[in-house]
Amino acid sequence: MSTLVKGTPTTSSAPESAREKPGFRTKTVATRITPEELREVEAAAEKSGKTLAVWLRELALKAAREGPADPTELLLAEVMALRYMLLNFFHGAATAQSEGKYLLPESVVKIRDKAEARKLADARKLLTDFLTGEDGAGGPE
Numbered sequence: 001m002s003t004l005v006k007g008t009p010t011t012s013s014a015p016e017s018a019r020e021k022p023g024f025r026t027k028t029v030a031t032r033i034t035p036e037e038l039r040e041v042e043a044a045a046e047k048s049g050k051t052l053a054v055w056l057r058e059l060a061l062k063a064a065r066e067g068p069a070d071p072t073e074l075l076l077a078e079v080m081a082l083r084y085m086l087l088n089f090f091h092g093a094a095t096a097q098s099e100g101k102y103l104l105p106e107s108v109v110k111i112r113d114k115a116e117a118r119k120l121a122d123a124r125k126l127l128t129d130f131l132t133g134e135d136g137a138g139g140p141e
Contacts, residue, residue, distance in 0.1 A: 029060070073123055080126065081119035085111055 045055035068074040
């Protein structure tokens with residue numbers, strides 16, 4: 001971090017590791033647990049062959065990323081999957097027909113699998129864009 005001292009830029013005295021860098025973990029999450037709970041989580045981390053910090057981080061991130069946060073997000077994810085599938089089915093069928101072919105069952109399965117894999121991320125992006133006003137609708141007032 002740079003500051004100006006009598007018109008001359010200077011570098012912050014903060015250590016390199018403490019500075020904000022993309023891709024570097026610089027934030028800490030803390031919680032309180034009982035001694036018994038600590039023994040339980042330490043045992044689980046050890047059983048998995050990971051350090052406590054790595055085990056906790058992976059578990060927290062997995063939980064945060066795996067499912068919808070609320071029913072609205074779940075419903076929107078399903079709508080996004082349906083939208084993705086319909087648009088791709090229509091496009092695939094039209095392309096195949098223009099070439100005198102048919103949309104193959106394997107293509108249908110690939111479209112379905114891709115829709116399933118991306119639906120939650122698509123829904124979250126749509127919600128984020130809406131709430132920040134980046135969707136062109138201006139977001140909530």
